[in-house]
C-alpha cells in the first residue's frame with residue numbers, strides 16, 4: 001500500500017496542505033512548532049481514527065474550526081483508493097471511494113501505518129495494553145477475520161463482567177464463561193501466529209540496530225499461573241477463582257490481560273536496558289511490526305517517524321537511517337535537520353513553515 005497524495009484541513013497549525021508523496025523517503029523538515037508532527041498526526045487519524053499525541057480530537061482540530069478533514073489517495077498493486085475522514089468534536093464521517101462507511105476498521109485496512117515517535121519507548125516500558133494492541137495490529141492486517149474474533153471477545157468479556165457485577169445476572173455466569181473460554185483460545189491462537197511471523201523480522205532488525213545484544217519476546221496468556229489454555233484447564237481455573245472474581249466484580253484473568261515479555265540479554269528489557277537501548281528496542285519492534293504484514297515483500301506497510309534524531313547518538317542515527325533505507329518501504333520522516341538523510345532520485349523533501357507545506361522551494 002502506498003500513500004500517494006495527502007490532503008489536510010484544519011489539523012492543528014495546518015489550515016490547508018496537500019502533499020504528493022514519494023513511494024520512498026519523504027523528509028519533512030522545519031523548525032520547532034512549524035507543524036511537522038501535525039502532518040503525521042493527520043496520517044494517524046486517517047489510519048487509526050485517533051492521534052498518537054492526544055486522545056482528545058478537540059486538541060487536534062484547529063482553533064476556531066469545528067472539524068478537521070483528512071483525505072488521501074492510496075494504491076495497492078493495481079488498485080487506487082480515495083479515502084477520507086472528517087472529525088468534529090462529536091461526530092466522525094468516513095468515506096472510501098466516495099461511499100460512506102461505518103467503521104474505522106474498514107478505513108484502516110487501506111492505510112497500514114506504523115508510527116514511531118519519541119514516546120514509542122512506552123511500547124517496552126508502558127502498560128501491557130500497548131503491547132496487546134501492538135500484536136493485535138499485526139493480526140488485524142495478516143488475518144482479515146481477526147477483527148471479528150477480537151470484537152466478539154470484547155463483547156463476551158463485557159457480558160461476563162456484567163454477570164460478575166450484577167447479582168441478578170450471576171446465574172448466566174457459566175454460559176458467558178464458556179463463551180469467554182472459546183473466544184480467548186481463538187485470540188491467543190491469532191496472537192501466537194502473529195508472533196511467529198514477527199519473531200524473525202524482529203531478530204533481523206535487532207541484530208542490525210542493537211548488534212550483539214540479545215532480544216527475545218514471549219507471549220504470556222493473561223493467566224497468573226503457568227497453565228495450558230485448554231477449555232478444561234480454563235474452566236477449572238475460573239471455577240476456582242469464582243468468589244474472587246465476584247468480589248472484584250470483573251474477569252481477572254484472560255486474553256485481556258495477556259502481555260509480551262521482552263527480554264534484553266536474558267533480563268526484562270524494562271529493567272536492564274538503557275534509555276537509548278530501550279528506544280532502539282521499541283524502534284526495532286515497530287519496524288518489525290510493519291515488516292510482518294508485508295508478506296509478499298511489496299512494501300505494504302508505511303512507516304512514519306516523528307523526530308527521528310531525538311535521543312539517538314550519531315552512530316545509532318546512522319545505523320537506523322541505513323536500516324530504514326534497506327526496508328524498501330514508504331517512509332515519512334520528520335526532523336529539524338534538513339540534511340538528516342542524503343536524498344536519492346525519487347525521494348521528496350518537504351519544508352514546513354508556520355503550518356504551510358512547501359515541496360523543496362515551491363508551495364504544494
Ligand SMILES: Nc1ncnc2c1ncn2[C@@H]1O[C@H](COP(=O)(O)OP(=O)(O)OP(=O)(O)O)[C@@H](O)[C@H]1O
Nearest residue numbers: 012013032033034035036037038059060061062063
Ligand atoms: N488545535 C490547534 N489549533 C491551532 N494550532 C495548534 C493547535 N494545537 C497546537 N497548535 C500549534 O501547532 C503547532 C504544533 O505543531 P507541531 O507539533 O506539528 O510542530 P512540530 O514542527 O512537530 O514541532 P517540534 O519540532 O517542536 O516537535 C504549535 O505551534 C502549536 O502551538
